[in-house]
Amino acid sequence: MSNCTHPCLELDAGFDRRIGEKIRVSTQIGNVRVPQVRSLLLSKLAAMSKQGIDCRLEALYPVERVGMDPWSFTRCLGILLDNAAEAALETETPWVEIILLSQKGRLSLRVSNPYAGMIDPDKIWAEGFSTKGEGRGLGLASYHRILADCPNAATSTSWAGGVFVQELTVEETV
Amino acid sequence: MISIYICDDEESVRHQLKTALEWKIFIENYDMSVVCAASTAQELLDTVQDSRRGIYFLDVDLKDGGDGFILGRELRRRDPHGTLVYITSYGDLAWKTFQYHLEAFDYIVKEGDQTGPAVARCLEAVYARLLDERRDPAEMFSLRIGDETRHIPLSDILLFEAAPKAHHVYLHTADSRLDFVGSLNELEKELGRRFIRVHRAYLAAWDKIEVVDGKGNQVRVGGRTCLLSRTGKAELKKKSGGSF
Numbered sequence: 030m031s032n033c034t035h036p037c038l039e040l041d042a043g044f045d046r047r048i049g050e051k052i053r054v055s056t057q058i059g060n061v062r063v064p065q066v067r068s069l070l071l072s073k074l075a076a077m078s079k080q081g082i083d084c085r086l087e088a089l090y091p092v093e094r095v096g097m098d099p100w101s102f103t104r105c106l107g108i109l110l111d112n113a114a115e116a117a118l119e120t121e122t123p124w125v126e127i128i129l130l131s132q133k134g135r136l137s138l139r140v141s142n143p144y145a146g147m148i149d150p151d152k153i154w155a156e157g158f159s160t161k162g163e164g165r166g167l168g169l170a171s172y173h174r175i176l177a178d179c180p181n182a183a184t185s186t187s188w189a190g191g192v193f194v195q196e197l198t199v200e201e202t203v
Numbered sequence: 204m205i206s207i208y209i210c211d212d213e214e215s216v217r218h219q220l221k222t223a224l225e226w227k228i229f230i231e232n233y234d235m236s237v238v239c240a241a242s243t244a245q246e247l248l249d250t251v252q253d254s255r256r257g258i259y260f261l262d263v264d265l266k267d268g269g270d271g272f273i274l275g276r277e278l279r280r281r282d283p284h285g286t287l288v289y290i291t292s293y294g295d296l297a298w299k300t301f302q303y304h305l306e307a308f309d310y311i312v313k314e315g316d317q318t319g320p321a322v323a324r325c326l327e328a329v330y331a332r333l334l335d336e337r338r339d340p341a342e343m344f345s346l347r348i349g350d351e352t353r354h355i356p357l358s359d360i361l362l363f364e365a366a367p368k369a370h371h372v373y374l375h376t377a378d379s380r381l382d383f384v385g386s387l388n389e390l391e392k393e394l395g396r397r398f399i400r401v402h403r404a405y406l407a408a409w410d411k412i413e414v415v416d417g418k419g420n421q422v423r424v425g426g427r428t429c430l431l432s433r434t435g436k437a438e439l440k441k442k443s444g445g446s447f
Contacts (some may be wrong), residue, residue, distance in 0.1 A: 057297065059265040080271045085299070087298075087299055088297075089272060089297040126299060128297075128299050128303060130300055132349070132350065134349075135349050135350075138303070139303060148378075148425060150375075150377075150378075150427060151426070151427065151428065153380075166212055179366070180368060180369070183348070183371060183382040183383065183384070185379070186380050187376075187379030187380075187381075188378050189378040189379065190378075198348060200349065
């Protein structure tokens with residue numbers, strides 16, 4: 030079995046870089062090489078598609094490392110995607126965009142979605158915040174709690190023009 | 204005079220782009236010139252010496268293994284305010300990645316003899332944007348996040364806040380909160396006049412302060428609440444000439 034996987038991985042890598050990228054750029058899941066992240070993305074993308082959410086994933090370069098505990102990262106990604114899907118479904122044309130950029134020593138994740146309603150900047154990071162009303166959206170508080178323990182992670186949020194964007198950047202510690 | 208650079212590994216494409224661009228420049232009388240039509244990334248980089256606000260038309264997939272994204276990164280380093288336009292053979296490249304991480308202007312899909320007109324239309328759009336920028340040059344704050352530099356209009360910034368994480372700072376605008384590595388002390392030095400240190404952990408935009416609550420020791424800045432320290436109060440008094 031192990032003899033089989035190596036040539037496949039090499040083929041996969043070559044395929045991705047030259048041909049694969051060109052043929053199926055809009056589904057660059059093949060570039061996501063961290064198993065937990067890949068699994069989560071596959072299942073979330075499938076679920077969102079089923080709900081009628083137009084999904085877009087970009088992973089220009091292979092994502093091989095995360096720079097933090099992969100399970101924590103996966104959990105954070107899951108929270109962001111759940112929130113994004115929930116908010117998007119309140120709009121007329123729901124979509125979710127996931128951009129993963131792996132560079133030397135840094136991984137950047139960007140999740141965007143449209144939203145309806147108002148966002149109160151003072152409450153946005155509080156426990157229970159959600160554009161759907163009070164008491165929902167405990168996810169974001171967990172998200173920030175997980176990341177509070179990661180000194181090499183930075184998060185940015187913006188909500189201009191009816192589009193909610195969450196960015197998570199993880200610097201690889203040397 | 205704005206310099207235009209082309210990079211594509213196919214001679215026919217280089218010729219097509221150069222012809223279309225030069226024709227457009229001629230009939231519109233733009234103050235621009237195509238100064239380079241390189242076949243490799245290295246050739247292009249060797250030509251880009253002192254470029255300021257150049258316009259770069261780049262093939263995304265260069266056959267010598269060159270990487271359009273990495274080329275864009277390097278060009279951004281040398282010409283932070285340049286315009287990057289990507290040319291691709293395939294309709295669906297990872298466009299958002301280029302757009303967000305390189306601030307790429309647009310991308311054009313090669314479509315036989317329609318490529319020339321598409322490039323010409325793109326040049327028109329770039330020209331319009333350059334005119335806009337010149338007419339209304341907004342003072343920008345440069346934010347470094349790793350290899351990338353983001354530009355935020357200074358007038359959009361409400362305040363800087365010391366983040367819980369050591370050496371991290373939050374930048375607040377009306378519709379965002381960005382997290383970056385920085386120091387309020389350095390920011391205060393850098394932005395002195397327009398910002399006021401109302402608290403050890405808050406550097407607020409002077410012209411965005413709405414309410415000063417001396418008793419409650421807080422300040423309302425563009426809808427956000429900041430803490431106000433005794434030193435902060437003194438700063439406010441000093442700046443406002445005694446009344447606020």
